[in-house]
Amino acid sequence: MAKSISQEFVKGLWDEIPPFRLVLGLCPALAVTTTMKNGVGMGLATTFVLVCSNLLVSLMRNIIPSKVRIACFIIIIATFVIVTELVMQAYAYTLFQNLGIFIPLIVVNCVVLGRSEAFASKNSVLPSLADGMGIGLGFTIALGLLGAVRELIGNGTITVINEIQVFGPSFEPFEFMVAPPGAFVALGLMLCIMNIIGKK
Amino acid sequence: MGEYFILAISCILVNNILLAQFLGNCPFLGTSKRMETAVGMSMAVIFVLVMAGLITWIIYHFVLTKFDLEYLRTIAFILVIASLVQFVEMFLKKSIPALYAGLGIFLPLITTNCAVMGVCIINVDKDYSFMTALVSSFSYAVGFGLALILFAGVRERILLSRVPKPLEDTSIALVTAGVLSLTFFAFKGMV
Incomplete structure (x- = not known):
């Protein structure tokens, strides 16, 4: 069971990448990925909460009584979510408006609570940090990728910082992809591609 | 009366x-493999969502706003929902065991159901009045149940048919949900 810290970090990028391998945290993955920028922004906000809550949970794992641990985890996570919310409102207001209701909803994102419960409450500080960063980065990459695919097909653009036209003016956008049904289909097909590549 | 009706249809x-x-996609995929679990989850959500919607509305308007503590909204709501779920579970176990047997295992799952938290936040974000919040919570919950039960029906049929190997399980479920979402998309022009 003694894995090195780098292994804990790397597993979040492929073996346990949410929301593909761990089917958790679907709601933000589907809802905010209409552009690449939103997807990455959501991913980074979640990563911040994930790393901080993993750190704190792992520091306090011997103090928290096991009967009320879920409630304690939720309070820790909620605190960091409020911090994220206020910081984003102050420094990244347009992103804050685009993500809207999904920032306070990080608190009920199963990825964050799942990592606290399954990993940070049983492991010491450094592996927990690595785990949080790995899973968070994996989530960010997945959301960014999904956002990029949907935006590229549905709108013909890629937004990194500014909008970039990829296909030129004659491209007829396939608007289905940025509409809600497209989110489900895009994620389903990406999962299918992941299954083909990562056959075990 | 008319505006409540329109609100209900739109929700x-x-x-x-x-x-x-x-909102609430994790239980949507998790509990839709069998019809019974889908029905149980829908009933539990309707029950908890209406109560949570009303209680968080009251807390937000009479406690948080009064003391200028709006920024504590997230933490206050999640605590209210978690303790409400726990309380409902204890109450049902004691006084209505038949209902508890039906909803039992789904109740703890609701704490982390973002549909519940989401509707509570929508209610205060949009400045709904008490009655509007009641109607919207109830209709959102009914919409949740409707979609979940429809989806469970489709998924039971998928189990019997042959699916390409890479598409199995979650992948085909998501594509199906996309098609179902497309049918609901057709209501867009109604309200």
């Missing part, structure tokens, strides 16, 4: 919480 069909707003 159930047009802005369906699962298929148009993407």
Whole structure:
């Protein structure tokens, strides 16, 4: 069971990448990925909460009584979510408006609570940090990728910082992809591609 | 009366919480493999969502706003929902055991169901009045149940048919949800 810290970090990028391998945290993955920028922004906000809550949970794992641990985890996570919310409102207001209701909803994102419960409450500080960063980065990459695919097909653009036209003016956008049904289909097909590549 | 009716239609069909707003998708995929679990989950959500919607509305308007503590909204709501779920579970176990047997295992799952938290936040974000919040909570919950039960029906049929190997399980479920979402998309022009 003694894995090195780098292994804990790397597993979040492929073996346990949410929301593909761990089917958790679907709601933000589907809802905010209409552009690449939103997807990455959501991913980074979640990563911040994930790393901080993993750190704190792992520091306090011997103090928290096991009967009320879920409630304690939720309070820790909620605190960091409020911090994220206020910081984003102050420094990244347009992103804050685009993500809207999904920032306070990080608190009920199963990825964050799942990592606290399954990993940070049983492991010491450094592996927990690595785990949080790995899973968070994996989530960010997945959301960014999904956002990029949907935006590229549905709108013909890629937004990194500014909008970039990829296909030129004659491209007829396939608007289905940025509409809600497209989110489900895009994620389903990406999962299918992941299954083909990562056959075990 | 008319405006409540329009609100209800828009919450159930047009802005369906699962298929148009993407809230509560984890239980949507998790409990839809069998019809019984889907029905149980829907009933539990309707029950808890209406109560949570009302209680968080009261807390937000009479406690948080009064003391200028709006920024504590997230933490206050999640605590209210978690303790409400626990309380409902204890109450049902004691006084209505038949209902508890039906909803039992689904109740603890609701704490982390973002549909519940999401509707509570929508209610205060949009400055709904008490009655509007009641109608919207109930209709969102009914919409959740409707989509979940429809989806479970489709998924039971998928189990019997042959699916290409890479598409199995979650992948085909998501594509199916996309098609279901497309049908709900057709209600868009109604309200």
